[in-house]
Amino acid sequence: MAVLEKGNITIHTENIFPIIKKSLYTDHEIFLRELISNAVDAISKRKMAAFASDGAQEVPDPQITLVVDKANKTLSITDNGIGMTVDEVKKYINQVAFSSAEEFIEKFQKSANDLIGHFGLGFYSAFMVSQKVEIDTLSYQEGAQAVHWSCDGSPEFELTDSDRQQVGTTVTLTLLDDEQEYLEAGRIRQLVKTYSDFMAVPIRFEGETLNKQRAIWKESPQNLTKEDYLEFYRYLYPFQEDPLLWVHLNTDYPFLLNGILYFPKLRPDVDVSKGQIKLFCNQVFVSDHCEEVIPEFLMPLRGVIDSPDIPLNVSRSALTNHRTVRRIADYIAKKVGDRLKSLYDENPEEYLKCWEDIGTFVKFGSLREDKFKQQVEDLLLYRTTYKAEVTEPKVEVLTEDGDAWSDAQQDDGVNPYEKEGYTSLKRYLARNKERHENRVFYCTDQSTQATYVELYKNQGIEVLFMDSFIDTNYFIPFLEKEYSDVKFSRVDSELDQSLIEEDKASDIVDPATNKSRSEQIKEIFEKALNNPNINIKTQSLKSDDPQSTPPAMVLLPEAMRRLQEMTAMMQQQAMAFPEQHVLAINTNHPLIQNILSLSQGSIVTGSGESPSAELAKSLCQHVYDLALMAQKGFDAEGMKGFIERSNAVLTRLTKQ
Numbered sequence: 213m214a215v216l217e218k219g220n221i222t223i224h225t226e227n228i229f230p231i232i233k234k235s236l237y238t239d240h241e242i243f244l245r246e247l248i249s250n251a252v253d254a255i256s257k258r259k260m261a262a263f264a265s266d267g268a269q270e271v272p273d274p275q276i277t278l279v280v281d282k283a284n285k286t287l288s289i290t291d292n293g294i295g296m297t298v299d300e301v302k303k304y305i306n307q308v309a310f311s312s313a314e315e316f317i318e319k320f321q322k323s324a325n326d327l328i329g330h331f332g333l334g335f336y337s338a339f340m341v342s343q344k345v346e347i348d349t350l351s352y353q354e355g356a357q358a359v360h361w362s363c364d365g366s367p368e369f370e371l372t373d374s375d376r377q378q379v380g381t382t383v384t385l386t387l388l389d390d391e392q393e394y395l396e397a398g399r400i401r402q403l404v405k406t407y408s409d410f411m412a413v414p415i416r417f418e419g420e421t422l423n424k425q426r427a428i429w430k431e432s433p434q435n436l437t438k439e440d441y442l443e444f445y446r447y448l449y450p451f452q453e454d455p456l457l458w459v460h461l462n463t464d465y466p467f468l469l470n471g472i473l474y475f476p477k478l479r480p481d482v483d484v485s486k487g488q489i490k491l492f493c494n495q496v497f498v499s500d501h502c503e504e505v506i507p508e509f510l511m512p513l514r515g516v517i518d519s520p521d522i523p524l525n526v527s528r529s530a531l532t533n534h535r536t537v538r539r540i541a542d543y544i545a546k547k548v549g550d551r552l553k554s555l556y557d558e559n560p561e562e563y564l565k566c567w568e569d570i571g572t573f574v575k576f577g578s579l580r581e582d583k584f585k586q587q588v589e590d591l592l593l594y595r596t597t598y599k600a601e602v603t604e605p606k607v608e609v610l611t612e613d614g615d616a617w618s619d620a621q622q623d624d625g626v627n628p629y630e631k632e633g634y635t636s637l638k639r640y641l642a643r644n645k646e647r648h649e650n651r652v653f654y655c656t657d658q659s660t661q662a663t664y665v666e667l668y669k670n671q672g673i674e675v676l677f678m679d680s681f682i683d684t685n686y687f688i689p690f691l692e693k694e695y696s697d698v699k700f701s702r703v704d705s706e707l708d709q710s711l712i713e714e715d716k717a718s719d720i721v722d723p724a725t726n727k728s729r730s731e732q733i734k735e736i737f738e739k740a741l742n743n744p745n746i747n748i749k750t751q752s753l754k755s756d757d758p759q760s761t762p763p764a765m766v767l768l769p770e771a772m773r774r775l776q777e778m779t780a781m782m783q784q785q786a787m788a789f790p791e792q793h794v795l796a797i798n799t800n801h802p803l804i805q806n807i808l809s810l811s812q813g814s815i816v817t818g819s820g821e822s823p824s825a826e827l828a829k830s831l832c833q834h835v836y837d838l839a840l841m842a843q844k845g846f847d848a849e850g851m852k853g854f855i856e857r858s859n860a861v862l863t864r865l866t867k868q
C-alpha cells in the first residue's frame with residue numbers, strides 16, 4: 213500500500229480537535245446525521261453526473277449501509293455515491309471540511325449551546341465520537357484510483373492507496389471509549405429515525421431499511437390524497453386523533469420553504485406553549501422546537517416545516533429577529549389564513565365541523581396579529597339564536613369593505629352558516645340594526661342563562677353564544693376595542709328597553725299610603741329579603757302571556773361583573789357570585805301581583821305579622837330563590853336553605 217501523502221491539516225485555530233470533542237458535549241449524536249447527509253449528497257451528485265453524461269454511466273440503486281463491528285469498536289457508513297479522487301480528498305476533506313469546521317467552532321464558542329441545529333460541522337463532527345476516522349473511497353470517474361484517508365484526531369493525516377473496487381465511500385469511525393453507545397443497534401436505529409427518517413435514500417442496517425424516506429411535504433399537493441396527509445400525520449403523531457385540516461406550504465421565492473401544518477383536535481391537557489412543529493433542513497431533522505420561526509399563535513399547530521433558508525448556526529434569539537425568518541413567519545401566518553378562508557368559502561359544512569375546535573385558535577390569532585385578524589375577520593363565527601330559514605329572503609349586508617358574504621351564499625340564497633345557527637358579528641349587527649344598533653347581546657352559559665336567553669328570544673332579540681374562555685376573558689373586550697361603537701351586554705346584565713314595557717303598576721297609586729303599586733312591591737321584597745346588597749328594581753316585562761315570563765330575575769350589571777371576573781382571573785380563582793346584584797321584579801307577572809294582594813290583605817296583629825303577611829314574605833324569598841337558581845344554581849348551603857324554605861311555603865299553602 214503506497215503512502216500517497218502524510219501531512220498536517222491546515223487549521224488556523226490552535227487545535228480544533230479538543231474543542232470538537234469537548235465543547236460540543238451535548239450534541240455528539242449529530243455526527244451520524246452529518247455523515248448520512250454527506251452520503252446522501254454524494255449519491256445525488258452521482259445521479260446528476262450520470263444524468264449529465266446522458267446515461268453513459270450506469271448508476272446502481274442508491275443505498276447507504278451502516279455496519280457496526282463491536283470487536284473493533286467501529287461504526288461505518290457506506291454509500292454508493294460519487295466517491296472522491298485523491299485530489300478531492302485533499303481538497304474537500306483536508307481543506308474545505310476543516311475550514312468550515314473551524315468557522316463553525318468559532319460561532320459555537322460565541323453562542324455556546326444556544327445554536328438551534330448545530331448544523332454545518334459536517335464531516336468533522338465524526339471526531340466528536342471517534343479516536344480514529346478513516347475514509348475509503350473510489351471516485352465514479354473513469355480510471356480513478358481508490359484512496360484511503362486516515363486521521364487519529366490530531367491534525368496529522370495519512371493518505372494511501374486502497375484496493376476498493378466499488379464506486380462510493382465508506383467512512384469508518386473507531387469510537388472513543390466513552391462513546392461506545394453508538395455500537396448499540398437500538399441507538400443507531402433511534403438516531404436514524406430521529407434525524408434521517410426522511411432522507412430519500414434507503415439506509416440499511418442489519419438487514420433492514422431504517423428510514424421512511426418519503427417526505428410528502430416536498431411533493432406537489434396535486435399529487436397527494438387526503439389519505440396521504442392523514443397517514444403522514446399519524447406517522448408523526450401516533451395515537452393522536454386525526455387532524456381537522458391542514459395547510460401545505462410550498463414556495464421557492466423569496467425563500468425556499470416546504471411544509472405541512474396540521475390543525476390538531478386540541479385537547480385541554482396539551483401544552484400549546486410548547487411547539488410541536490418539527491423543523492427540517494433539506495429533509496434532515498433539525499429540531500422539535502421552532503418557536504422562533506413560527507408565529508406564537510400558530511404554536512398549537514403540528515407538522516413539519518423545511519427550509520434551507522432558516523439560518524441554523526445562529527443563536528435562538530438572533531433567529532427570532534432574522535429578516536428571512538420573520539418573513540417566513542409572516543408567510544406561514546398568511547397561508548394559514550388563506551386556507552381557512554378557502555375552506556370557509558368552499559366547504560361550509562367542513563368549516564363548521566372544525567369551527568368548534570379551531571375557533572379559539574383563530575380568535576387567539578386575531579388577538580395577537582393584526583394582519584391575521586384582517587384576514588380572518590369575516591370567518592369568525594358565533595353560535596346564535598337566529599336561524600335562517602331556507603324560505604327567508606336574502607339578508608342584505610352593507611359593509612364598508614363590500615359583502616364578504618356573497619362567496620359563502622348558496623343556491624337557495626341563504627347563508628349556509630346561518631342555516632346552521634351561526635353568524636358573523638357583521639351580519640349580526642346588520643340584521644339587528646333597527647332594533648338595537650351596535651348592541652350585542654350574548655350568553656356565556658347556556659344552562660344557567662337559559663331563562664334570560666328565552667326571554668330575549670321570545671321578544672325576537674338575537675343572542676350570541678360566546679361561551680369559551682377566550683370569549684369572556686379576552687375576545688369580547690378586544691372586539692369592543694376594535695369596533696368602538698359596539699357594546700356587548702350579557703343577557704343577564706340588565707333588561708334591555710325592548711324587553712320591558714311601561715310599568716303600569718307605577719301609575720296605580722294607593723290613596724291610603726300614597727305609594728304606587730310598584731313602590732309597594734319593592735318595599736315588600738326589600739323587607740322580606742332584608743339584604744342591603746340586593747338592589748331591588750321593579751319592571752314590567754313585555755309579553756302577551758305574563759305567566760310565561762319570569763316573575764323575577766337576578767341581574768349582574770355588565771361593568772361590575774366584568775371587573776369581578778377579571779379580579780378572579782388574576783387571582784386564578786373561580787368567580788364567586790357577586791354579593792351585590794340587582795333583583796328585577798316583574799310587576800306584570802300574576803305571582804307578583806298575588807303577593808302584593810296577599811300582603812295588603814294581611815292584618816297586622818299585636819304579636820307580629822299575620823299569617824298571610826308571613827306567607828307573602830316566604831313567597832318573596834321563594835321568588836328570589838328561583839331567580840337565583842335560574843342565574844347560577846345553588847351551592848350546598850344555598851340548596852339546603854332553598855329546600856327548607858320551599859317546604860315551609862308548601863306546608864303553609866296546604867294548611868287550609
Ligand SMILES: Nc1ncnc2c1ncn2[C@@H]1O[C@H](COP(=O)(O)OP(=O)(O)OP(=O)(O)O)[C@@H](O)[C@H]1O
Pocket residue numbers: 246250251253254291293294295296304305308309310312331332333334335336381
Ligand atoms: N460520503 C462522501 N462522499 C463524497 N464526498 C464526500 C463525502 N463526505 C464528504 N464529502 C466531501 O467532503 C466535503 C466536506 O464535507 P463536510 O461534511 O465537511 O461539508 P459539506 O457537506 O460540504 O457541508 P455541510 O457543512 O453542510 O456538511 C463535501 O462537500 C464533499 O465534497
